[in-house]
Amino acid sequence: MSPYDPSAFPPFAVTVDLVVLTVRHHALCALVVRRGEQPFQGRWALPGGFVREDEDLTTAAARELVEETGLCVAEPGAPTTDPVKGAHLEQLATYGDPRRDPRMRVVSVAHLALAPDLPAPRAGGDANSARWAPVDELLQESEGARDEQSAPLAFDHAQILADGVERARSKIEYSSLATAFCPPEFTVGELRRVYEAVWGVALDPRNFHRKVTGTPGFLVPAGGTTTRQGGRPAQLFRPGGATLLNPPMLRPEV
Structure with a gap:
């Protein structure tokens, strides 16, 4: 050396x-x-x-x-x-x-x-x-x-x-990192508002619900509901075991 x-x-x-x-x-x-x-x-x-x-x-x-x-x-x-x-x-x-x-x-x-x-x-x-x-x-x-x-x-x-x-x-878009902005148990609506805040766009609630609940390993039911957002009781979820989302949650073009 x-x-x-x-x-x-x-x-x-x-x-x-x-x-x-x-x-x-x-x-x-x-x-x-x-x-x-x-x-x-x-x-x-x-x-x-x-x-x-x-x-x-x-x-x-x-x-x-x-x-x-x-x-x-x-x-x-x-x-x-x-x-x-x-x-x-x-x-x-x-x-x-x-x-x-x-x-x-x-x-x-x-x-x-x-x-x-x-x-x-x-x-x-x-x-x-x-x-x-x-x-x-x-x-x-x-x-x-x-x-x-x-x-x-x-x-x-x-x-x-x-x-x-x-x-x-x-x-x-491609990972479950959005759940890091959520409490341990959260609703799909709360998760949607995270995506809307980070991306700066409004998302269709029904399409978003279908995508996140249909993505394998993204969310798992927590076994309860909450009314903290007002309105009818909403189902609570926890992060699933998936770290990569397939298919990904593509960011809307603005």
Whole structure:
């Protein structure tokens, strides 16, 4: 093995950024925090932080998720009985533009986290405040913005958020990931509203019911009903064992 000199290569830092998505008031929302320190002090940003020396990437992302939201990572295939404490977490993409952070060369490994309707967030770390915001609001162009709420996200977080939203929109077409936005037991109507919020389209209730109940392994009856949505009692379901949907739930063309 040829000699290796670590000092021959420039040092750089590694961070994890989190695209945390949930459905609130029938809208797809993302968690953002107001930065309390430079750079971009006072601007909204995705939650995240630097990877510690003794951490792998998944551990760092899970730690930041707990610190910023109080959420733990749900075990794959094992729905939590407490929907506020479990979240689906997966690696999204890596971002390494040399100029993405004005402090130094920083490479970010972004992660996507999905969870059911979540309570008001709490700020942590170097964040002054935190809020849930509709993704459409966060991703809109900032030209002509009238207030700081609509200012562009810090760093390259608008691009990371857009990539995370598109990942979620595409994955619920061919996987059972949409159930990660639902409580452990849910109605077909509640699941339909998840699809409508993530895709940003209205779906025909009868066609949707026929597709999801007719897709093998997607849903299984939970053995009960609920009237929490008003009207007649609706049957409750749980996620089935299927992770890939066949046939897929294709996104309507807008």
